[in-house]
Amino acid sequence: MSQAALSLSNDPGLALASRPIGTVPVRLTINGEAQALDLEPWVTLLDLLREGLHLTGTKKGCDHGQCGSCTVLIDGTRMNACLKLAVTLDGCEITTIEGLGQPGNLHPLQAAFIEHDAFQCGYCTPGQICSAEGLIREGHAHTREEIREQMSGNLCRCGAYTNIADAILEVMGQEGWE
Amino acid sequence: MIRFDYARPTDLAEALREGAGEEVAYLAGGTNLVDLLKENVARPTRVVDIARLPLTGIEDTAQGGLRLGALATNTETAYDQRVQARYPLLSSALLAGATAQLRNAATNGGNINQRTRCYYFYDVATPCNKREPGQGCAAIGGVSRIHAILGTSHQCIATHPSDMAVALAALKAEVRVTGPGGDRVIAFADYHRLPGDEPWRDTTLEPGELVTAIDLPPESFPTNFTYLKLRERLSYAFALVSVAVAMRLEGERIAEVRIALGGVAHKPWRRPEAEDLLRGQEPGREAFGAAADALLEGARGQGGNDFKVPMARKAILRALEQATAGTPQSQTDKRIA
């Protein structure tokens, strides 16, 4: 490691690298369960869910708010978990795909996605479903065209879009929408 | 992502104290800053989380306008009944931007302070004067498809990516800011700047200053308006060119008109002299063409974005027609009205 030792002495990034920074206490309710956590400020909600809490249903597709795979509900509103620092969410309620429904106790959207084959590889699916749940709660979409536009924040490379719209329309119908 | 100290002030005074100094970033919705942190473009040593400050409401102003809290979300603003009824141009522009998820998180103050999408600005492996003063601009002579055709400098050809800001420019909004030097109000036209020799400065905000609200003036253009956005796909893409038109007709003539362009410059692009050409005129392609030419006077492509010049001209004409006819562009039905 002579190389490393050599570079250690005159590296301007060194002070930056080792500067001590404390953690921040954060209270979150995740899928109904209260959690008291001490977090470094730069941990995103997405990484906290996936790595810290092993809730890997929320997917990382781009990590930059450009695909929607990490969509979760924060206080009932759909957002990209990758763009939220977890410390900023103190006191918030977070619902992920795991909280929406489980095997044997599927949420209507989960069942409709299966019925309409609204996914192939399944990677964007939890985000699509959480986004659809957020969309229904928002109440701004009533037609297929409006669903298309308001679901456009969820990319699907397998191209299941038409089936996703069918699934959402079906669930909206069940709930007296459309 | 750099490591930073985190502060979560609960009142404005505390926020300004925390926000003083170099290498500090205010964090609200996070949709742009967290992205930039991950790209190592933003490298603050302290992040001040202002999301808990009481700047969230949307209120009527004494003058008959509307005050949009800096921390009201884009979604709250777009669907606010007063905004929809009185300032449908703003609602439309907001709904043309980003996605439902992003609008749910993004705030009004954050929206107008978002940074350019220039490929080079975002890629720290390439030189960029906006990111690192003095490095040079790799976009000039590079992949310039999304870059500016107006108001560029030899240092920077970036565009401002906001849709909301384009509408605010057309509405002649005012930006209310507070800071170490006290409160001030900035006319929207003066809020964003051209790159010039200081491309790292997007706005005229001073260090430590914070946007508290955006004021919409009483004149709201509820009938004759449009926000027309052309992009690479039909949703979830930044504008190649967008046009906001706010118009008031009196009889057969245009009594008042504003035209603002997005995607073509470092700031929402307006030229009052182009609008002057239309005031008092009967609407029509000839008059619209003269105004478009005046608005685009001096427009010049960088090679990869040469198409934006004719695209902008055609989009201006169409947008003026949409506004005149009272048939604004739908942000859902993708057919261009």
Add this chain to the structure above:
Amino acid sequence: MPDTRHEPIKVGIGTPLSRVDGVDKVTGQAHYAAEYAVPDVLYGVIVSGRIAKGRITAIADGAARAVPGVVEVLTHMNRPSEAWRDSKWKDELAIPGDPFRALGDDRIQFSGQPVALVLAETFEAARFAASLVDVSYEEEPHNVDFDLSLAEKTLPTYKRKSFHAPKSHGDADKAYAEADLRHEGEYRLATEHHNPMEMHASTVHWHGDGTITVYDKCQGAQGVQSYIASAFGFRQEDVQVINAYVGGAFGSGLRPQYQVQLAVLAAKKLERSVRVVMTRQQMFTHAHRPQAIYSIKLGAERTGKLTSMINDATTSTSRFENNMEDVVTWGMINYACPNMSGAYTVAPRDTYTSADMRAPGAATGMTLFEIAMDEMAYKAKVDPLEFRQINYSDIDAMNRQPFTSKALREAYREGAAAFGWDRRSFEPRSMRDGRELIGWGVATGVWDAQFSKTSARATLTADGHLEVASATADIGTGTYTVMTLVAADTLGIAPERITSRLGDSRLPTAPVEGGSWAAASTGAAVQVACRAVGEKLLKAAAKVEGQPLAAASSVDDLTFADGRMALKSEPGRSVAITEVMQAATIDRIEVEETASTGLSGLVSQARKSRKTHSAVFVEVRVDEELGQVRVTRVVSAIAAGRIINPKTARSQILGGVVMGIGMALHEETLADLRLGRWMNHNYAEYHIPAHADVQDIEVIFVDEPDPEVTPLGVKGLGEIGIISVAGAIANAIFHATGQRHRSLPITIDKLIA
């Protein structure tokens, strides 16, 4: 709402069955490569290089190492030893050249090349430290400009194994010169990146006893297993690779990607478990569809009958490997033409090696050829669909072989009827709705129907539960469900009593999942394994009181349904499978079988051409003034033999159409030629279709019985859906606007004019 995992009892081949992995996927319980909880895992974050070509002169890693939690900064200078011979790095699908080795040495061969891997106890520490690694370079001249690279285009001496050289017939040049009608055009396709939603990731579980388990995003677990063993000095049996769920791949996971190299290297050096996940930006630093240029000359009689086709295409590759595709053969195979010639070359750039991406070669070649066909149809003043039928070939026109089947005529007919093609007016710019010009376009797709030797295991237990297993993959293609359906069909067991297992290198041997052969091959393997179980059951049935099946001499004499086996000749004589097991006191029946081509299949393969076909009809609406294109209707009529699961099969085609829309209108990776670097390397600036871009898509499967093509009569569907969709869209845009676009994608700037 009821759990829809469980469908009605009687299901088999041809029954639309919801994905058996659906519940796992919609509830977030499906685990992808980066999602396996492994104790004490280290997080590896890749540092990507800045320059396109040259050498690393120094790496300053002191600051990175000072970050709390950082364990190691792995570079070419301190990596553990690995195989030095290129042959050891040849993966299952390696192509001629020197395979890329991450951190192999100080050479930089492409921009974004991994130059270091930072390993830390947390992802955040590794990410931060990675930003502090300071790499110095000595730059060398590079070229990523495809047009410049054409000066070096060549037909490589050592061909890729899968490459088929075009076969010429007649005198194409002379016939072209003498033709009544001539068309000549140069067609282009931009560089595209696969961009599956899941980023490439590997989790290496270091067990500490010399064995490792690698959870890898790949299309073939056993290929990666052999590769790791060979390149990093493990015994084959000490490496287990798992890819039970793969978040899309489209070809990017056919060959081992560099994240698995890095993860294994780090695990080996640190003797710890390691997880490496690429960033979305890094997804632009490896596999991509090659850029292409394709010049086509067509000669025809006045009637529209083709007399000559001259093809010449070049696609991009890297400087270290020669990636070759079948680009020019598709039109020659598909259309009757007495004189034809084809030439193909590759041109090297200083990028990573291009790679197979959904329908490699055909998505490029047939798509572009179909634009040329449309141009000739207009030259001949013949309806473009009729023009294709005039030139219809009942045999493989290039290989001069009969097809095992070709129901393309039926696809044309049924597709046209569903689309309403007969209402089309011939003239461009003749259909409009207000400000929008309407255009209708058609194109033909062709792809190989392939079969690959595959093994499967079937295990029946006394409780009547059946497990079928094979080391194949399901990258969204529906393989789990196909296996279940074939097993249900063969043994008459309800799907909810069947478990499909795949995505594990320890399962029976299967080839990499790609090329549209998985359903035909794995399906056949499952069938033979289940039939073998059936034979054992028949033997065991002798123990059943009264010997109800005594009259049967093989499973061919039996029907299997509702968990029972019955005599075909006398359906009243039947017995439950569980009863057989009980009577014979058998706990389990386990059989592994291999489906292979067999002698008759080999003969057939030598003598007959086997292809899938499609007819794609598209409606576009183009704003006359502003050039905005909306793809408002697509009908894709597919002739692909037997359809195992109409539900997931339809989705395969829908997905191909959507990717075709991207190819037509959006997808293009843009290079800064001075920096030698892809610049729109993210999902915000590399545009794939979003919900709003996709409207009505109708999928039709035409009847095409073909017992000869593969054991199950299945031809495969993974590729055919995308082929020529972009051609049909380009043709529709011509019909709408009168503008002929020969370079894909047709982005809005090209239409604004």
